[in-house]
Amino acid sequence: MDFRLTDMTDDEIAQELSVVEPLTDSVRDLIDAVIRTEVDDDVLIAAREQIDAVVTSLRGNQKPGSYGVPFTRKLHGMPYGNAAVGKRNAIAPPLRVEHHDDGSATSEVVLGAAYEGPAGLVHGGISAMLLDQLLGEVVSVSQGVPCFTGTLTVKYLRPTPLGPLSLRAETTGSEGRKFFVHAEISDAEGPTVTAEGIMISPANMPRHEELKRLRAELAASAE
Numbered sequence: 219m220d221f222r223l224t225d226m227t228d229d230e231i232a233q234e235l236s237v238v239e240p241l242t243d244s245v246r247d248l249i250d251a252v253i254r255t256e257v258d259d260d261v262l263i264a265a266r267e268q269i270d271a272v273v274t275s276l277r278g279n280q281k282p283g284s285y286g287v288p289f290t291r292k293l294h295g296m297p298y299g300n301a302a303v304g305k306r307n308a309i310a311p312p313l314r315v316e317h318h319d320d321g322s323a324t325s326e327v328v329l330g331a332a333y334e335g336p337a338g339l340v341h342g343g344i345s346a347m348l349l350d351q352l353l354g355e356v357v358s359v360s361q362g363v364p365c366f367t368g369t370l371t372v373k374y375l376r377p378t379p380l381g382p383l384s385l386r387a388e389t390t391g392s393e394g395r396k397f398f399v400h401a402e403i404s405d406a407e408g409p410t411v412t413a414e415g416i417m418i419s420p421a422n423m424p425r426h427e428e429l430k431r432l433r434a435e436l437a438a439s440a441e
């Protein structure tokens with residue numbers, strides 16, 4: 219995993235996000251509009267030309283490869299290209315995860331037409347991705363070490379409707395570098411999908427004490 223540090227300040231990050239997040243929202247809106255539009259072909263052809271022009275202007279200055287996950291000197295990750303939560307990634311559902319003092323994590327999300335599997339229902343792969351993200355975040359944040367998914371078991375209890383959904387995850391136990399995590403997606407009637415994960419802090423990851431020391435050093439150097 220790439221622990222590239224960025225020297226961006228909180229203000230600089232906030233400034234970047236104030237420009238980038240609305241752009242991502244607009245592209246997400248574009249995706250939804252393309253799926254559901256019923257306009258005539260000439261309007262579609264003109265739209266494609268406009269979109270191609272925008273792509274050409276953005277290609278004027280591009281990062282090589284993927285976005286990666288830079289860390290700030292306070293060790294806040296910036297996974298802006300992430301498939302599930304990337305703030306620059308319009309394919310990612312509009313998922314914002316909240317972490318709570320009891321170690322759990324929750325999220326409220328509205329999934330629209332771009333996340334459809336069976337008619338009117340959420341695609342099973344999207345449900346698994348959202349749960350995987352929540353499992354990874356809840357354990358990584360509450361334990362303070364990044365964890366990878368070792369095993370993910372997903373149970374689809376009943377169809378998940380597109381629209382507003384609630385997600386919740388918690389760590390249920392641990393054995394050495396393995397953490398056992400539970401997560402679920404619910405609609406207004408209750409859980410629709412549950413997931414059990416075995417999340418693993420890889421052997422070559424910085425351990426807790428080392429991370430604490432690294433955090434203190436970086437915080438001091440940021441002052």
Ligand SMILES: CCCCC/C=C\C/C=C\C/C=C/C/C=C\CCCC(=O)SCCNC(=O)CCNC(=O)[C@H](O)C(C)(C)COP(=O)(O)OP(=O)(O)OC[C@H]1O[C@@H](n2cnc3c(N)ncnc32)[C@H](O)[C@@H]1OP(=O)(O)O
Pocket residue numbers: 221289293295350351352353354355358359362363364365366367368369393394395396416418419420421422424429
């Ligand atoms: C600068 C510092 C920054 C600090 C940041 C702090 C917090 C970060 C905050 C937020 C970050 C948010 C992060 C994450 C968010 C979302 C994550 C999304 C999740 C993913 O999208 S992630 C991609 C998919 N994921 C993979 O791409 C994994 C590929 N794979 C591997 O990288 C290795 O395979 C690995 C690491 C899994 C194991 O490697 P390893 O070498 O550590 O394993 P090893 O053999 O030593 O086993 C040790 C013990 O785990 C058991 N074990 C082994 N493998 C297992 C398995 N698969 N299932 C169940 N148990 C397993 C053994 O049985 C043994 O158990 P026992 O000790 O009981 O015998």
